[in-house]
Amino acid sequence: MMQGQTTCALRLLLVALFCYLAAPSLEAQWTKAVGFDDSDMALDLAEALSFQKYPTYDQYLEMMQGFAMDHPEICRLDTIGSTVQGRQLLALKISDHVEDEEDEAAFLYTSSMHGNEIVGYVLLLRLADTLLNGYGSDSELTTLVDNLQIWINPLANPDGSFSNDNDLSLEHARRTNTEGTDLNRDFPNPGAGEADDTTGRALENRYMMEFLKEQRFTLSANIHSGTEVVNYPWDHTFDLHADDDWYRFISHEYADEAMAVDPDYMFGWPDGGITNGAEWYIALGTRQDYVNYYLGGREVTLELSNEYLLPAMDLEHYWNVNQRSLINYMSQCLYGIRGKVSDLDTGDPLRAGIFVEMHDSAYSVIHSSETHGAFYRLIKEGVYKLVVSAPGYLNDTIPDVAIIDYQATTLDIKLERKPVAVELPEAPAFRIYPNPAVNSFVVEPARLPYGQLELSVHSLDGRMIFQNTVSYRGSGMEFSTQQMESGIYLLRCSCGKHTEVHRLMVIKH
Ligand SMILES: [Zn+2]
Numbered sequence: 001m002m003q004g005q006t007t008c009a010l011r012l013l014l015v016a017l018f019c020y021l022a023a024p025s026l027e028a029q030w031t032k033a034v035g036f037d038d039s040d041m042a043l044d045l046a047e048a049l050s051f052q053k054y055p056t057y058d059q060y061l062e063m064m065q066g067f068a069m070d071h072p073e074i075c076r077l078d079t080i081g082s083t084v085q086g087r088q089l090l091a092l093k094i095s096d097h098v099e100d101e102e103d104e105a106a107f108l109y110t111s112s113m114h115g116n117e118i119v120g121y122v123l124l125l126r127l128a129d130t131l132l133n134g135y136g137s138d139s140e141l142t143t144l145v146d147n148l149q150i151w152i153n154p155l156a157n158p159d160g161s162f163s164n165d166n167d168l169s170l171e172h173a174r175r176t177n178t179e180g181t182d183l184n185r186d187f188p189n190p191g192a193g194e195a196d197d198t199t200g201r202a203l204e205n206r207y208m209m210e211f212l213k214e215q216r217f218t219l220s221a222n223i224h225s226g227t228e229v230v231n232y233p234w235d236h237t238f239d240l241h242a243d244d245d246w247y248r249f250i251s252h253e254y255a256d257e258a259m260a261v262d263p264d265y266m267f268g269w270p271d272g273g274i275t276n277g278a279e280w281y282i283a284l285g286t287r288q289d290y291v292n293y294y295l296g297g298r299e300v301t302l303e304l305s306n307e308y309l310l311p312a313m314d315l316e317h318y319w320n321v322n323q324r325s326l327i328n329y330m331s332q333c334l335y336g337i338r339g340k341v342s343d344l345d346t347g348d349p350l351r352a353g354i355f356v357e358m359h360d361s362a363y364s365v366i367h368s369s370e371t372h373g374a375f376y377r378l379i380k381e382g383v384y385k386l387v388v389s390a391p392g393y394l395n396d397t398i399p400d401v402a403i404i405d406y407q408a409t410t411l412d413i414k415l416e417r418k419p420v421a422v423e424l425p426e427a428p429a430f431r432i433y434p435n436p437a438v439n440s441f442v443v444e445p446a447r448l449p450y451g452q453l454e455l456s457v458h459s460l461d462g463r464m465i466f467q468n469t470v471s472y473r474g475s476g477m478e479f480s481t482q483q484m485e486s487g488i489y490l491l492r493c494s495c496g497k498h499t500e501v502h503r504l505m506v507i508k509h
Pocket of ligand 1: 114224
């Protein structure tokens with residue numbers, strides 16, 4: 001008991017000390033971990049696939065290719081891009097009908113954009129393996145694979161992880177890419193009003209930004225090390241995200257589940273294993289803020305081990321602590337308000353903005369997809385009013401949309417085209433009457449109430465019969481048919497720049 005209290009107090013002190021040092025220490029360049037060496041690396045592919053050791057770079061490539069080759073129906077290997085030193089930025093797509101872009105929510109796990117924060121590297125490889133091997137036998141995993149498009153990028157900064165050009169060991173892994181850029185400080189910073197632009201950013205991030213924009217993930221998480229906590233938006237400001245309550249809810253779900261396995265895990269944070277980013281420390285140019293602000297996505301940062309280069313002997317424990325949480329977090333993608341937006345008449349899918357009234361900010365509005373019209377609005381339980389809008393369509397307001405945690409409310413939204421404004425021919429500026437005329441006719445200003453009328457009267461064979469210029473104000477002007485015989489005439493009426501031609505029939509008795 002006594003000893004337990006002492007340990008507890010000591011831990012609290014260490015955590016306090018850590019929190020005090022957190023910001024500067026995270027910026028520090030890690031050189032070599034105490035107790036991490038070649039023995040932490042897998043000797044061969046078989047050992048790498050035991051997930052008890054860290055794969056070398058080549059083993060990693062083999063594992064990723066192997067997943068896709070062994071499960072071609074549900075797994076595809078994609079290249080996001082390549083690094084400065086020519087290593088591969090790889091992502092697995094795991095989904096039923098994996099070659100198709102289905103109308104399913106897209107989910108992304110990515111790890112180790114800080115090259116020396118490596119626990120997620122192995123956890124994500126193991127998660128991929130678990131999903132692929134559990135498909136068809138484990139109903140929960142099968143549901144995820146059937147209903148989501150899951151993407152897994154275990155190594156977002158391979159040049160940093162395998163630095164000193166050593167593909168065989170993570171021993172000298174470093175935080176930055178090979179050019180010294182901290183990839184998690186290199187994304188557009190909404191606080192500075194930066195544009196969503198890849199110009200001048202690290203190569204790894206340029207590829208990542210393009211990938212993120214193409215896939216438009218509904219939910220994602222970005223795995224790091226250095227502490228143990230779920231960090232939710234924002235990093236760049238103390239302002240709260242429009243979905244702050246939902247963020248706290250899903251972050252707590254992650255942390256609570258992990259802490260239920262190991263009460264010492266994510267220990268010492270005032271809010272029980274979770275923190276608002278800025279409350280921890282302000283960071284600018286983070287991926288989390290980029291995704292949340294510029295892409296309308298939802299992303300948290302998972303800090304999963306206090307040690308940067310976690311010794312391989314601890315990998316099994318960290319998997320046991322996190323596996324349930326990793327799966328729960330993905331499942332959140334299945335809940336919330338979802339559905340389809342289409343054209344009322346044609347049924348064609350529509351890209352529309354789904355605005356939650358009295359709730360959303362510009363950055364948190366989500367859109368239905370152009371291809372399927374499908375949308376996924378993750379949100380905390382409650383009753384909401386949605387306004388759905390698309391260019392050329394009348395807004396649809398849907399009041400009282402009720403949503404319960406861990407459930408989905410599905411809406412089928414049909415938008416009506418805006419009535420097309422009919423282009424009426426411009427009303428004539430002058431009215432001619434009577435028509436037919438006998439002894440005289442009147443030119444009455446109908447639309448140009450005052451001005452100077454230039455009238456010229458022509459026969460159908462082009463002869464000018466007469467012309468006259470009259471100033472007028474409001475009332476009609478009478479002209480004699482004295483010089484005209486029975487027949488049809490063209491009256492050219494001009495006022496300023498406006499000219500129109502009328503036909504007049506003259507009947508002489
Ligand atoms: Zn990090």
